Amino acid sequence: MxxxxxxxxxxxxxxxxxxxxxxxxxxxxxxxxxxxxxxxxxxxxxxxxxxxxxxxxxxxxxxxxxxxxxxxxxxxxxxxxxxxxxxxxxxxxxxxxxxxxxxxELLPAPATRGLGSGLLDVEVAARFGPADEVRARNLHPRGHTRLPRYTRGRRGTIIRENGVYALQDTDENGQRLGDSPQHVYTVRFGAQELWGDRASARDSVYVDLWEGYLEPA
Amino acid sequence: MAGSEHKGVGRRKFIKETAAGAAGMAGGAGAAGAAESAQERHEHDHDHQVVPDDIALRVRALESILVEKEMIDPAALDAVVDAYENRIGPRNGAQVVARAWTDPEYKARLLADGTAAIGEFGFLGAQGEHMVVVENTPEVHNLVVCTLCSCYPWPTLGLPPVWYKSAPYRARAVIEPRAVLREFGVELPDDVEVRVWDSTAEIRYLVLPEQPAGTEGLSEEALAELVSRDSMIGVARVAAPPESAA
Missing domain, CATH: 1.10.472.20 (Nitrile hydratase, beta subunit)
Structure with missing residues (x-):
């Protein structure tokens, strides 16, 4: 949101x-x-x-x-x-x-393939790899999302693939959207891509993003 | 919706506290009437309960209700508070940093696989399941923030300070990191590259600060004493001890 x-x-x-x-x-x-x-x-x-x-x-x-x-x-x-x-x-x-x-009464925990902290023990093909140029999608969901607003529509470079994680996003009522296992990538955004000439051309912001937040650039 | 529920809580609390305050003043008929209507809302025999009028009392009331319902164990709460007040804090991260400064093989492992290398100390667990360590050098300065809330590596740094969770830091660290660093007393030359890590997913970051000049001969324990929490977030440098600086 x-x-x-x-x-x-x-x-x-x-x-x-x-x-x-x-x-x-x-x-x-x-x-x-x-x-x-x-x-x-x-x-x-x-x-x-x-x-x-x-x-x-x-x-x-x-x-x-x-x-x-x-x-x-x-x-x-x-x-x-x-x-x-x-x-x-x-x-x-x-x-x-x-x-x-x-x-x-304590209800039973749902079955999970979780390894802790959202990391999942599942095999999913990775759409992107290191050095790929990507763009954060222009998403504006009404629920919880981990795609910070300032990255949306901005172009970045994947520097690392971090494994498969359960998506933490929710619907507009706060309910999880299921595990939706996805690779999480560390994406480097040039500071001027985000902030124009207010930032130094030398600097950058790194954000960990779920695969579904990204599209090829 | 959580938002409208919250508004409900606020309004009821306001009415209740106004009523309690008015009753406490031993005022006229209007105040007494307000106090009675507050009491009427109680559908059982506990009307003697003092109305909680600040958050400390409201928290205590919630805790005691949950204990009565056997939903929580107060001893478990005590243990969590004790752990973060007395054991799980930045002294843990300082040990990791001091080891990296004194043991090049450990440093290589730490930068290659932070989770495994920090795990050698046993500093894993909640909010430390997936750790990445980034190294400050004369050419590169790293800074960690969570713009969406307060993500922070609990096992190595403990719970975050208020400023880390505050609006100014969250808002500014990504757009003007150099200005924020200047306020913390870190002046970076233009040719130093700043890397800001916005830890909004499940990976947590620890900065490996630069070892201060003149401390090469110090023991791992003495070096760990020098390492501040802020240097491992990336908003401070590690200062040399006065004797070695002289």
Missing amino acids: NGIHDMGGMDGMGPVEPEENEPVFHETWEGRVYALGRSIARWGRGRNWGSFRFALESLPPADYLRMGYYERWFTVHVNRLLGSDLVTREELDSGYADASRPRP
């Missing part, structure tokens, strides 16, 4: 502000939200809760910019738990689990 999250190349965001001796978590609750996210992920199995990233990207843009990182995560966790009926609004309001409701 063409959301506020897809920030590459935007102006007006101000200076980068590093913090000296920054703690891992600024508040105790931030650590709980992070750990909670890793613990509840398994409860989504088979419940059709939308992709985490799509849910983050779907926050209203003004809220996305106003909220801190872990506040965004917390909001999305709550939305997904409510949406899958694992937790009710009344429970959240009271702070207590409703004892009259049945205990949630």
Whole structure:
């Protein structure tokens, strides 16, 4: 989706502000939200809760910019738990689990050929190889995509083939489009191809892109 | 849609907190009425619960509900927090860098297959399943960003700092990396090539910074002490220790 999250190349965001001796978590609750996210992920199995990233990207843009990182995560966790009926609004309001409701059951994980992090143990013919000239397709899906807006329609060169990965894109409701195994390539874009004369001719941006995002140039 | 659900959360929270705040002020009939209507929404016997009025309380409420439902184990949450606060952090990546500086064969393995070479230290796992290491040299400077969110190599660097996840860094690193680097104190001559790695897929990147001049005789342990998190993201150089710089 063409959301506020897809920030590459935007102006007006101000200076980068590093913090000296920054703690891992600024508040105790931030650590709980992070750990909670890793613990509840398994409860989504088979419940059709939308992709985490799509849910983050779907926050209203003004809220996305106003909220801190872990506040965004917390909001999305709550939305997904409510949406899958694992937790009710009344429970959240009271702070207590409703004892009259049945205990949630963990659904079996879908069968997967995954090797972790989207890498798949499948053979798929590669359409492109190193040094091939490609163009990022001019795609504007309503769901989650890993094709950054600033690369669309731009020409680049494949420098590496990284293996076969499950596509992480979703439909407009945040549902995964299936594994759709595809090669992922590292594509080098000249900085001036992306940014014109605002960039140095010497510089470049490297982006890892699924095969379906690319066409021969 | 997640977006409209979120708006719902916000509105209800606003109403509820307004009601709670008004009730707390012991105001007139209007305030008391608002407090009652907030209570009426509770369909069971837990009306004594203090209404969470900030995010810390809301997070605690969610955690305790999920524990009651036996969906999560609070000890597992403790363990995750402890791991990232105390063990999984940039000291891991610094060990990898120091090994590469002192062992040319290791460096060759690291640049050829980052995942396998980092795996020699055991620094794999979530967000480190597929690692690529890029080397800074006098001719080439590498910089890592995730313009779409916050992708970052957790096992070698820990969780990302706020600035890495912030709008300014995500927006600017790809279009004006030299200006961003200048703000971090790294001034690059025009003839140095800048390579920005936008890690938006499943591959995670670690920068192998240049070893500072004059540190060739230092032990691997002493070198690891010099390596900063920021140098492995690519926004800083590794500074020589004061004694060797002198």
